[in-house]
Amino acid sequence: MTLTAALPFGSIAVGQTTTKTVTVTNTGAIHALVVSSAASSDPVEFVLSSSGTCGAIPVTVAPKTSCTLAVAFTPNSVGAHSASLTLSDNSTTSPQHSSLTGTGIVDLTTSASSLVFPNVKIGSTAVKELNVINHQTQAVTLNQQFSGNNASDFSITGGTCTATLAASTTCLLDVTFTARALGTESATLSIADSPDPLSPYTVALSTGPTIPATVTPVTVAFGTLTTSSKTRDLTVTNLSKVALPVGESISGANASDFAVTGGTCGTSAASNSSCTIAVTFTPTGGGAAESASMAVTIGSDPSSPYSISLTGTGP
DSSP states (O other), X not given: OEEOSEEEEEEEETTOOEEEEEEEEOOOSSSOEEEEEXXXXXXXXXXXXXXXXXXXXXXXXXXXXXXXXXXXXXXXSSEEEEEEEEEEESSTTOSEEEEEEEEEEOSEEESOSEEEEOOOBTTOEXXXXXXXXXXXXXXXXXXXXXXXXXXXXXXXXXXXXXSEEOTTOEEEEEEEXXXXXXXXXEEEEEEEEESOTTOOEEEXXXXXXXXXXXXXXXXXXXXXXXXXXXXXXXXXXXXXXXXXXXXXXXXXXXXGGEEEEEESOTTEEOTTXXXXXXXXXXXXXXXXXXXXXXXXXXXXXXXXXXXXXXEEEOO
C-alpha cells in the first residue's frame, strides 16, 4: 500500500479554504486494501473531507487500484502551518502518514503602512496614492474610514477602488490632505474588507507642519527716486485661525538705507486676515544702485523667515 507522502498547499489567505487530495494505492495483486481510519493531527486547519473518490471511511480499495482522499486547508493565522494525515489499514506497513503543509497569508495588503504628506499651505491640498491588494481567490467588499486627531482633514477623493474588489486584483486610492490646522496633522485610515477575519487594516497618516501665512511680494523694487525717500508695502496674509507673531530684520550692503517705518501688522498678524509692513528707502548713495535683504519672520511657520529682496537707486 502507498500513500502520497507530502501534500503542500502553498500560500492561502487566512480564513479561506483550499482542497487537495492524497492518493491511496493498493499495490497488492490479490487482497483488497481496507482503510479503517483516517485522521488529521490538526482537525481544525487540515480537515479530511468526503469529496475524494475513496468515499467515506472505512474504504475498500481493490488490488492494483487507487482512490483519493480530500483534505481541506483553512489557515486561521498568518504563518506556516503543518499537520500529519494518518491512515490505519490492513497492510503490514500500517499506519501510513502524509505530511500536510501550508502558509497562511494576509488577505489584504496595502502598498504602504504609512503616508507622509509634505508641508501644505493652510487651505491647500496634497494627494498621496495607495494601492490595495486582494490576495483572496474571491471578491471582497471594501470600506474606508478615517479616525484620529485630524480625521476630518483627510479624505478619499479618487482612484480605482469601488465597493467591491475582485479576486487577486489591485485597486488605487487617492488620499487627499486638506490643511486646516496650525502645525503638524495626523490621522489613521482604516480599510475594511469582507469576508476577512483579519480586517480592518490601518495606514498611519501624518504631515509636515502646515504653512499658515504668505508674504508678498518677494521683491520690492523702489526704482530711481525723484524724492528723498519712498515707501512701499509688503502684505502678510495669515491663513490660520490664530494670531501669528510677526518680526522683521534687514541686512546686506545698504541695509541702513532701508527701514520698516510702519504698516498695520505691528508685532502680529490677526487670524484669517491680511496686514501690511511699510518699508521705506532713503538712499545715501548719491545716485548709485542700492540693495538689501529683508527677513520677515512668522511664528509657527515652517517657511519662515521669508526673504524679500530690496533694491533702489537714489536721485
